[in-house]
Amino acid sequence: MLDANLKTQLKTYLEKVSRPIEIVASLDDSAKSQELLALLNEIATLSERVSVVERRGDSERKPSFSISEPGKDTGIRFAGIPMGHEFTSLVLALLQVGGHPVKLDDAVIEQIRNLDGDYRFETYFSLSCQNCPEVVQALNVMALINPRIRHVAIDGALFQNEVEARQIMAVPTMFMNGEVFGQGRSGVKEILAKLDTNAGERAAKELANKPVFDTLIVGGGPAGAAAAIYSARKGIATGVVAERFGGQVLDTLAIENFVSVTETEGPKFATALEQHVKTYEVDIMDVQRAEALIPGRINEVRLANGAVLKAKTIVLATGARWREINVPGEREYRNHGVAYCPHCDGPLFKGKRVAVIGGGNSGVEAAIDLAGIVREVTLFEFGATLRADEVLQRKLRSLANVTVVTQAQTTEITGDGKKVNGLVYKDLRSGDVKTVELEGVFVQIGLVPNTEWLKGTVELSKHGEIVVDARGATSVPGVFAAGDVTTVPFKQIVIAVGEGAKASLSAFDYLIRNSEAVEAASEAEAEAAV
Template sequence: MLDAQIKSQLKEHFKQITSPIELKIALDSSNKSNELNSLAQDLASLSEHISVLENYDMNARRPSLVVSSKKTSTQISFAGVPMGHEFTSLVLALLHSGGHPARLNSDELEVIKSIDRPLNFEVYVSLSCQTCPQVVQALNTLAANNANISTTMVDGALFQDEVAARNIMAVPSVYLNGELFSQGAVSLSDILKKLDGNSAQKEVEKLNGKAPFDVLVIGGGPAGASAAVYAARKGLNTGVVAERFGGQVADTMSIENFISVKETEGPKLVTQLEQHVKQYDVDIMTSNRVANIQRNEYLDIELDNGAKLTAKSVVISTGARWRSVNVPGEAEYKGRGVAYCPHCDGPLFKGKPVAVIGGGNSGIEAAIDLANITEHVTVLEFANDLKADQVLIEKARSLANITIHTNVQTTEIVGDEQKVTGLKYIERNTQQAQSIPVAGVFVQIGLVPNSEWLKNTEIKLNQFGEIEIDGKGSTNMPGVFAAGDVTTSPFKQIVIAMGSGATASLGAFDYLIRAQDAANQAA
């Protein structure tokens, strides 16, 4: 199951396991069960602390594997074969169950240990989803540190009966004690806030008590990470406040144009960015959204939870998100057939017809990917011609189960109140209305800047909602700089965002020096 190189690497990692682990496996006669059995046996061969118990529970999902600590009685389960993006989740579950501590701060560990009621989490994933592992790993961290908490990763593509019964049409979907708990990206901090009613207030008090930052970076994507590194290297008191580290890059499947790196994946790059930032004394405050910014004695930054931070300078790098098509049915069926990540949610539509709205690179790439999974893909493009690269267009047109319509306008996404069942559009040249039956609609029509929170501030935005900046990343508000996809930078690329983050951070450094010099002269 595992090749020699991976086994060698794991054997080295497993030296950190100090207490006994039992891998409890429930199997049937399927090929997936054979794979899971081989995986369990391979893992057990790499550490004297790991053993295998077969057919432990006649009522268990099959195939499934439970990572059980004999010392603490904690249990972390995987229904399916946790390979692909979830292999790291399995390895971390083994390490944390075997005595190697998870990376938790004292406040988080205190909240986890204080939970004294049974919590049973189930998280439905697809193995191609890049957002799912962070959710799985957050839940696994809870279970590894408190025997009252159990968690199970469920491969939605393998257990489609459960997916259909629960009407799951987007991953990750988390259930707690049988009830929907969350859908989409959610961090450990977010989970703890939902579980502990006092956690949110504690967080507000903690944020309110922070001293003014020299540079506060708003946003944790490539631009924000770059800005934070450059500020910290100047010896400045630097903070990063963001909903999550990595931003949109965390949802990017393949990156092949990042200079000096032939090929990588979004989550891997995000991990490297975060590790780089954490090499410096940077205060990272994730699971927080900024609501307002004002210029007073300092720059006052208000968060949507009511907390307030202050800073001498700010770099805004809140990035962009997928643009909505804004037709009836889109909002109503988001997560119930309307999706924005074909890599994440595509496997849930195996063997079913789907539509892709958008004929640019992202739309045609999505159609090609989905054609390998779904019954049929219909591409709808508003313009007369596809905007994707010619090589992608030729590939899409060569696939028998892709139909492309140009010069059409989507008018409605139709459903049965539970899930998407179809899509309506008009042919723009004839105004003839058409409808097609589909189980899923993937919206791929470009980006919109995450700048709505700035509309009632003095910071100037252009007609597209982008922050207007100069060559140093300066905005019209003194001390406020901006970088990346949220700005008027004409090209939305990772490498350009990183460069603009460095530029804005150096601009902030220059501003602080000049402001201090002016203050000294005035004195």
């Protein structure tokens, strides 16, 4: 199953293993069990420290396998064949069980060890989901650290009966002790925040004691990362506060237009951004949501946990999110048939009928991808023609199971109370209202800026974007902005990076030109705090 290059890479990785690893495979007579066994035996040939044990007739899912030291139970199990995006999760599990150090801060490791409770996690993933590995890897490492945590990662496409029974229509979906725990991308810190009920209060106290930053960047996407790097290189006190480092890039599958990088994937790019920022003295405060900007001689950012961060200058880089169509049924059936990531959730709709709303590049690309998985795709476009690039339209027209409906206004997404069963639209040519029976709706109509928390403080455009000038300055002195959250046209990663650098340089220039007033305000702030 592994090609020569992958074998060579894996063999090199397994040389880092310092402890014996036992893979226990639970199998039956199915073809998938034989396929899994072949993969595991192939892995075992690459290291003398890896052994495979077969079990049949046990109560575990089949095919599945656990990874542990001989005679020990780490609580880590994969149900299915973890190839695709999950192959990295498999390799990491092998390395970590084999003694390779876990890349977590000591404080986080201690927090995991101190969790008081017994937690049995199940994560449903799809092999094409770029968001799933972070959840799988986070729970695997938590199970490795704390023996009271167990985790099984389940390929939803292979265990379709469970997906149907549990009405799972989006991945990753996490269950804890049999109940839904969460959906969507989550890392160790996000999961800990939900398990450790006192974590938020402790974090708020710690954040409240932060000194005044020279520049505080709000947002951890490409624009925020670039701003942090350029700020830190000036030798000034720099902080980044972000709900999730990487931002919307984490939800991007393929990146093929970032200059000097021929091809990469969003999560890999986001990891590279964070690693680059961490090479500098930047205070990264992630898993924190900004709730209010309070301008002043010293600017303040109030967080959702109640903590307040202070800074002489601010760079706003909170990015954007998927735009909703705002019709009845959309929010009610989100993750129950309404989806925004065809790469992640598409495999769950295998053999079913789905709709894609949006005729731009993202919508047409989604329809093309889904056509290879589902039974039938209907693409709805509000305008008279599709807006996607012609090369994509030609590909779309070549697909027999895709129907395109233009001049269609979606008015409702219907369901049976549990999941989506149809879509209602108005034919703008005739005025007729029509209904299409289907099981899934993928919304692909662009982005909306994350600026709700800024209303009334900085000038926003009619589309909710932060109005900036050529230097990235906002309407508030000392507050700058960059990336998809601003009025800068063309929402592209490479543009966001450049804008982030520019906003940071502008903030530094502001500090220099207003140094006396800024320092006086900072000293007054420090005296008031005594």
